Structures are given as structure tokens and as C-alpha cells.
Amino acid sequence: MQGLSSLMVRELSLAVRAGGGAGLGLGFFLIAILLMPLGIGPDMGLLARAAPGMLWIAALLAALLSLDRLFQADYEDGTLDVLATAPLPLEAIAAVKAAAHWLTTGVPLIVAAPVLAVGLGLPTPAQIWLLAALTLGTPALSFIGAIGAALTVGLRRGGLILSLLVLPFYIPTLIFGARAVDLAARGAEPLPMILLLGALTLLSLVLGPVASAAALRINLR
């Protein structure tokens, strides 16, 4: 337990210190949301209608683009070998790393999203549901993404292949998350979607560490 908490502290301090790039995911999220009205046009009605989908797609891409940091640096400098020989199970290490990824990329998005949603004209009653959907759904993005990051950790230019592997896995999260906000924006009941999203996140919390630890073991052979 102490090993895991010190690993978490290490991950977080590496992320916030120089070169860690903790804010980059948030920066990407902001620019992606800015680009969409520029591409679609400043029609407030159209933007409000598209806002749930745009926010979720931007969150997906922000999570995806920061995934290569998850294991790659530790794999290259040998830290991962040391961690793998430590008495901690590799599944727990993968889980801590994915949780740290969520804290440094997922949580800033959750904080920034309501502000951006106002800019996109999302109806006020839907705001709280956007917050709920992102809070429940973004952990799934980190934990599912960890599987893809672990599969491609040995590849020099794994970025494109990582997106080809991970983005199809994000489809259910995107559908449930965006649909929940969309239903709320149109005055319908979003709770079933939120519950499905929660189920998906619970599934990914179990599956992600197990599958990524298996993939890491193969890559470390």
C-alpha cells in the first residue's frame, strides 16, 4: 500500500514538474473546442445542439494524445523493468499509473468543460449532467487507454497505431456520455445513460489494469 501511494506521488510530481506536460491535455481540449465553432460557424443554435458531442469528442482526443506518456518514458529509461520486478503486482502499478493519468488529464477537463459549455450555449439544466457524465466517464478513458498504451509501448512510432487501437474502444463511452448530456439538454431523463456510463467505468477499472499488465509483461520480456 505504501509502495502504491509513493508511486502515485511520483507519477503526480513527475507530471506537474517541468517537462511533465500535465496542462497539455487541457490546452489541447481548449484549442479543440475553439476550432469547432470556427469550422462550423458562429450559429449559437447549431453549436448548442452539437455541444455535448463536441465536448466529449474533444475530451476523447485529449485523453488519447496524452496516453503515450503513460508507460513510454518509464519503458525507455528502464523504470518499468524495476517496477515490474518490485513486490507490487504489475496490475496495481498499471492501475496507479492510469489513475494518475486521470488526475492529470481527466480532472482538469472536468473543471474546464462547464465554462466551455457556457460558451457553446449548452442549456443551463444540462450543465450539472455534463459535470456528472464527465466525472463518471473520464476515468474509463484513462483505464481503457492504458490497454492501448501498454500494447504499443515497445513501438518507436506508436502514436498513430495507438489511436487506431484505442479510439474504437472509446465508442461506447462516447455514446453514453454524449447521449446523457444531449438528453438533458433536450429536457429528457439522462439518468439511464449516466448509469450505463458508470457501469462502463467500473468495467474498465477492472479490465484496464489486468489487460495492460498482461500486455506490459509481454513487452518487457
Added chain:
Amino acid sequence: MSVWSYANPARFMRLSGRLLPWAAALSALCLATGLIWGFFFTPQDRLQGASVKIIYVHVPAAMMAINIYAMMVVASLIWLIRRHHVSALAARAAAPVGATMTVVAVLTGALWGQPIWGTAWEWDPRLTSFFILFLFYLGYIALWSAFEDPDKAADLTSILALVGSLFALLSRYAVNIWSQGLHQGATLSLDRNENIAGVFYWPLLLCIAGFVLLFVALVLLRTRTEIRLRRIRALQLARAAS
């Protein structure tokens, strides 16, 4: 002798060499009979006219597209559990065939949909999940080709296939929430009223048998090619070393 003995590539080569011509010939026979029977000797549909006949290609291709992925999952499991080398190679050999079947199913559907639905593509759950399935095949093929070490590639793609099967199923049912369906229900069913009418049924069954045999023949052929490629590489390495 158990099925596991065919993990020995030499034994597999002997057996598959004998099976391959039979599978290929039977597939050609079934497809020729089924397609000619279906195209020329079945009546036209009351509403759809001659365009109904695309089912003799569309339905078998769609069935194969889904079942090939299931076969790859089973083969990956066998590789992970028993280190059955031929199994890993068969999963690899099946992927491009499955991707092609997915494309064939979507394209024949589009050809049929243009006159009947009035649109070649609709964001319907079934159509979209086939699009997603195609992406799963692409990711699988891309991951195979990204690694030089064949055993590592087999291990990692097996994990991808297992995790992918779960997410493919999840996506299949998630898209039902996302969109209303335009695609009709299943063509084949044990329920007599649901099932397609008898005149179309038998040629369709022959075509499905033909597609299954075609898949078997292609996978055997591709697996044999891969085993021979590895032998050549091993021989070249041995020569370079000596």
C-alpha cells in the same frame, strides 16, 4: 491423436495440404450452384424486384464478417493458453479475410440500399457497427504488422482480440441507443414466420456454405504461406550464420 498435435507445423502442413483442394473445390461448387440458382432460378420479390438477389452475397458476407472475428478470438485464446503456434498464425491469416468480408457486406448493402432505401448509407446501428467492426480488423492487422518478433506480435494481438471482442459487443449494443434502426431484422431464424421464404432459403444456404468453405480454404492457404515464409527466413538465417 488429439487436435493439439496439429500444433506441430509439419503435421499441420501435411493435413492442410490434403484438405485445401477439397475445401477450395467444394467452395467453388457451392458458390457456383448457389449463386446461379439464386440469381436466375428464384422469383423476384414482390416489392424489391430483382434487387432482392443481393442477399446471396450480402447475408453470407455479413455472417462471415462477424463469425471470423469470433474465430480469431477463439484462436487467440488457444494461442495464449496452449502456445499452439498454428492457432496464432490462423488468427493472423483470418483477419484480412474478415476485413474484406466486412467491406463486401457494407458495399453490397449500399448497392441494395440506394434503390430500396433511397440511400446508400444511413447511420443505422447495424451499418455503423459494421463500420466499427472494420476498424477493429484494421487495428488488429496494424498491430500484427508493427512488431518484428512474431511471438510477441502473436501475444499482443491475442490480448487485443480478446479485449476487442468485449468492446465490439459493447459498441454493437451501444449504437442501438444512439440511433433508430432502418435495417430489417435477421434474415435467417428458427422461427418459421421470421425466416426467409423457402424459395430463397435453399440457394442462400448453399451460398453460406460456399462462403464458409471459401474462408476455410483461404485461411488454410494463408497459414501455409506464412509457415513456408518462416521456414525460408529460418533457412536464410541459418545460411547467414554458417
